[in-house]
Amino acid sequence: MLHGLERFVVPATYGIGVLLWAVVLGVLLARLRRPPDVNRLFFVLVVVLSIDAFRTLFENAYFGAYWNAVYGVLPSDLKILLEAPALVVLPRLVNLFAGGLILFLVVWRWLPAAETDRIDLARRLADSAREAEQARDRYQRIVDASPDLVLALDDSGHVTDAGAQFREVLGIDPAELPGKPVSALVAPAARAAFEARLGRILTRDSVATDTIETLMLHGDGCEVPVAMRFARVAGGGYCAVGRDLTAERDHSLLEAAVSHLDDMVVITEYRMDDRRKHRIAYVNEAFTRQTGYSASEAVGRTPAELLHGPDTDPAAAARLLSALEDGKSTTAQLLHYARDGRMYWAEVSLAPIRDLHGRLTHYTAIIRDVTRHKEALDALAVSEERLRIIASMTSDLVWDWNIPENTVWRSGLAAVTYGYQPEETADVTDHWRRRIHPDDLSKVLEGAQAVIDGGGDHWCEEYRLLRADGTYGLMSAQGKVIRNAEGQAIRLVGSGVDITERKAREEAARQSQKLEAIGQLTGGVAHDFNNILMVIMANADAVIEETADGSATLDLAVEHLKRINGAAARAAKLTHQLLAFSRRQTLTPERLDIAHLVTTTSELLARTLGEHIAFETSMESGLPAILTDRPQLETAFLNICLNARDAMPAGGTLTVATRRETRAAADGEETEYVVLSVTDSGTGMTPEVRDRVFEPFFTTKEAGRGSGLGLSMVYGFVKQSKGLVEIESVPAPAAGHGTTVRMLFPLADEKAIHAKPESGEEDLPGGTERILVVEDEASVRVLVVSQLERLGYRVTEAGNGSEALSILRRDTDAFDLLLTDVVMPGPVSGDILLDEVRRLCPGLPVVLMSGYPDGTIPAAGQLPPGQTLLSKPFRKAQLARVVRRALAEARESTADGER
Numbered sequence: 001m002l003h004g005l006e007r008f009v010v011p012a013t014y015g016i017g018v019l020l021w022a023v024v025l026g027v028l029l030a031r032l033r034r035p036p037d038v039n040r041l042f043f044v045l046v047v048v049l050s051i052d053a054f055r056t057l058f059e060n061a062y063f064g065a066y067w068n069a070v071y072g073v074l075p076s077d078l079k080i081l082l083e084a085p086a087l088v089v090l091p092r093l094v095n096l097f098a099g100g101l102i103l104f105l106v107v108w109r110w111l112p113a114a115e116t117d118r119i120d121l122a123r124r125l126a127d128s129a130r131e132a133e134q135a136r137d138r139y140q141r142i143v144d145a146s147p148d149l150v151l152a153l154d155d156s157g158h159v160t161d162a163g164a165q166f167r168e169v170l171g172i173d174p175a176e177l178p179g180k181p182v183s184a185l186v187a188p189a190a191r192a193a194f195e196a197r198l199g200r201i202l203t204r205d206s207v208a209t210d211t212i213e214t215l216m217l218h219g220d221g222c223e224v225p226v227a228m229r230f231a232r233v234a235g236g237g238y239c240a241v242g243r244d245l246t247a248e249r250d251h252s253l254l255e256a257a258v259s260h261l262d263d264m265v266v267i268t269e270y271r272m273d274d275r276r277k278h279r280i281a282y283v284n285e286a287f288t289r290q291t292g293y294s295a296s297e298a299v300g301r302t303p304a305e306l307l308h309g310p311d312t313d314p315a316a317a318a319r320l321l322s323a324l325e326d327g328k329s330t331t332a333q334l335l336h337y338a339r340d341g342r343m344y345w346a347e348v349s350l351a352p353i354r355d356l357h358g359r360l361t362h363y364t365a366i367i368r369d370v371t372r373h374k375e376a377l378d379a380l381a382v383s384e385e386r387l388r389i390i391a392s393m394t395s396d397l398v399w400d401w402n403i404p405e406n407t408v409w410r411s412g413l414a415a416v417t418y419g420y421q422p423e424e425t426a427d428v429t430d431h432w433r434r435r436i437h438p439d440d441l442s443k444v445l446e447g448a449q450a451v452i453d454g455g456g457d458h459w460c461e462e463y464r465l466l467r468a469d470g471t472y473g474l475m476s477a478q479g480k481v482i483r484n485a486e487g488q489a490i491r492l493v494g495s496g497v498d499i500t501e502r503k504a505r506e507e508a509a510r511q512s513q514k515l516e517a518i519g520q521l522t523g524g525v526a527h528d529f530n531n532i533l534m535v536i537m538a539n540a541d542a543v544i545e546e547t548a549d550g551s552a553t554l555d556l557a558v559e560h561l562k563r564i565n566g567a568a569a570r571a572a573k574l575t576h577q578l579l580a581f582s583r584r585q586t587l588t589p590e591r592l593d594i595a596h597l598v599t600t601t602s603e604l605l606a607r608t609l610g611e612h613i614a615f616e617t618s619m620e621s622g623l624p625a626i627l628t629d630r631p632q633l634e635t636a637f638l639n640i641c642l643n644a645r646d647a648m649p650a651g652g653t654l655t656v657a658t659r660r661e662t663r664a665a666a667d668g669e670e671t672e673y674v675v676l677s678v679t680d681s682g683t684g685m686t687p688e689v690r691d692r693v694f695e696p697f698f699t700t701k702e703a704g705r706g707s708g709l710g711l712s713m714v715y716g717f718v719k720q721s722k723g724l725v726e727i728e729s730v731p732a733p734a735a736g737h738g739t740t741v742r743m744l745f746p747l748a749d750e751k752a753i754h755a756k757p758e759s760g761e762e763d764l765p766g767g768t769e770r771i772l773v774v775e776d777e778a779s780v781r782v783l784v785v786s787q788l789e790r791l792g793y794r795v796t797e798a799g800n801g802s803e804a805l806s807i808l809r810r811d812t813d814a815f816d817l818l819l820t821d822v823v824m825p826g827p828v829s830g831d832i833l834l835d836e837v838r839r840l841c842p843g844l845p846v847v848l849m850s851g852y853p854d855g856t857i858p859a860a861g862q863l864p865p866g867q868t869l870l871s872k873p874f875r876k877a878q879l880a881r882v883v884r885r886a887l888a889e890a891r892e893s894t895a896d897g898e899r
Helices: 006-031 036-070 077-083 086-145 165-170 188-202 246-259 285-291 303-307 314-325 371-393 428-435 438-455 500-549 554-581 594-609 630-646 710-720 778-790 801-810 830-840 876-898
Strands: 149-153 159-162 210-217 223-232 238-244 264-269 280-283 330-337 343-354 360-369 397-402 407-411 458-466 472-483 489-498 589-592 613-619 626-629 652-664 670-680 724-730 738-746 770-774 794-798 817-821 846-850 867-871
Touching (some): 149 165, 149 223, 165 223, 188 210, 188 223, 188 554, 223 246, 246 500, 264 285, 285 360, 303 330, 314 343, 314 360, 343 371, 397 472, 428 458, 438 458, 438 489, 472 500, 500 554, 589 594, 594 613, 594 652, 594 670, 626 738, 630 652, 630 670, 630 710, 630 738, 652 738, 710 724, 770 801, 778 817, 778 876, 801 817, 801 830, 817 876, 846 876, 867 876
Parallel strands (some): 770 794, 770 817, 817 846
Antiparallel strands (some): 149 159, 149 238, 210 223, 223 238, 264 280, 264 360, 343 360, 397 407, 397 489, 472 489, 589 626, 652 670, 670 738
């Protein structure tokens, strides 16, 4: 029997054990239905076993001490089972049975379930990994298929992933981008502004998207305009999508260019089912000017509805569309009508526009008003028809001069035109004296007599012959001398053709060529200046917009102003090129050693040409000096060498040579020249190309690589320097192929001036002298006056020559210098003002401002003392130095006169 405390402890401890195992057994039997439950129940089992182990430890400790105290021995488990009371043994047997059952169930259920669970877990992990890989593959395919630049960024703005389009758009391997800051992709000039905007995006908590337009750096060094859109990604980081704006910019430039064309441009939607449903989709400004229809009125209507009228030939219009549908570009002349009913002849050129599948969707019409041209052609056709009728009824003026008898026989109806009958006429010499123009008589008689006296058997001459109506016609006559056995001239047989009309047509053709050259010139100038104006206007608009919306910064403003300044420099360069082509630029000639110029530029030129071109020189020693503008000569020399380089893409040899040469003019007078020649072993030029190389804007280079003004500028500069330009060329693959360009400059006389070096590093010189500024252009005058006042001078301004003379007459000693424009409107032009200033203020120094000398002033090196030339456009630094130098020279001249 149990005694004392054991009557309570023993039942309690064993009761707890039985209860715990009963709970475990019930849960096992109720929940072990699926293998995944095994893991959770096994955890419960382990916890229960742990609790039971502690309970057994307590029991053994308690009963070990009890038995040792009561019976003097430590009990064993077997002894307890045999000798202990039933209340003690029964719980132990239950405990043993429950433990065995649970062990059996664990072995029976858990081992297979654990293996199944492991296999299931592995399968689910593999499925998850495969789905993750598929998701990443789909994401990468979507990113790579996107036409945009896609970037993944971390929170600091560094790239973590990049799309494949970076290779196509920017020429950059996307695998090289991870780890780099996104700002490293931006061009240096735009990087500071980009980083400032990006910093604000990265530090903002908002999830709103932001767009930054910037310039990114292509792998080849060029700049690509890109619009980057940033958005925060859930879980951290950013997604950036960039769009290449090059096509949009080019489209804007193209649209601007098309809008300023003189020809009408119409884009029409094509409908295969019905030609009458062709609707206009676009018209340029020239269309509005010519027809009177605005763009909004034209778009959506058919060309026939707007432009055709009662006298328009429908068959010709149908032939145009038929040719277009056959895939051909075609041209025809149609009678069109303007909105006010005015008729005009239009030359219509159609070109098809097809989609990616080759289907005709639209067509472009270039429409030119050729009314005057057609009227001229019609008039010319009538004139030619008259000439054909006359030619069918007449023949040349044929004659036979009997030299010994001095009589002539004439035949042909053309004789009536000149007032003589087709019969023999005596005293030929007297007849010629009365009929041939006095200015041509001596050359005709002397030429004919020279042939008769033995100077040959053929005679030809052009002269003016009096017609029956009292006017002179231009006659082209040729004849053959017939001699007798002794060699004496007995007859001169020939014919005469009235070439008056032919000469007129030739002159008209020459005038047409001139007009064509002017058209090329104005077209090229308009294109270049429109591009320059686009840069200026766009940057000015940017400054205004950024100032208005408060986003302007000093760096942005400076960047815009730099672009405007660069565009202005390009405009100035283009103006100088045009003046050089027209031989109207202002030159500053100086004595030059041409061999020294070549030597000093050879090292730089050799590096510019590249390693694939061998550079050689052949310099004649002891060459005399020439008189020309050094910067212009260097530019012309460089232009020729670069053209030679471009003619040798696969390499070759460029040879620069100088020598002295004497040339005889048409009048027999000899002139000595210094010759600078550049010879290449390149592809050469055909005769057709060689004859056009000096035309403005003519170039054989691909688009974007040549302006066509280089050799035109060379030609104009050399001619203005009283020199000659020659080109010889042999086209490939002929032996010795290549081109030689020679510039010939006359020798300088001993009185020619030497160049005065200028320092560009010193501070701008100023002063307090009094200056009178004369300029008819108010905006220019305001700027010049402002610059002079900032330099410290006291300035008085006049808007024209008359106002300037009025100021000077009031006080001839009021000013220390006159700064005046040369070409001014009104009764007192620049040259008249100079004459009056010399009379009123003989010692007053004068600085002449000129952007276009107009022949009124000589070159800078040929100006009289006291006058200095300042070419427009000029910068403040140039103005400061020229004014300071003119004042200093005037003081030196005054001091020398007093001594």
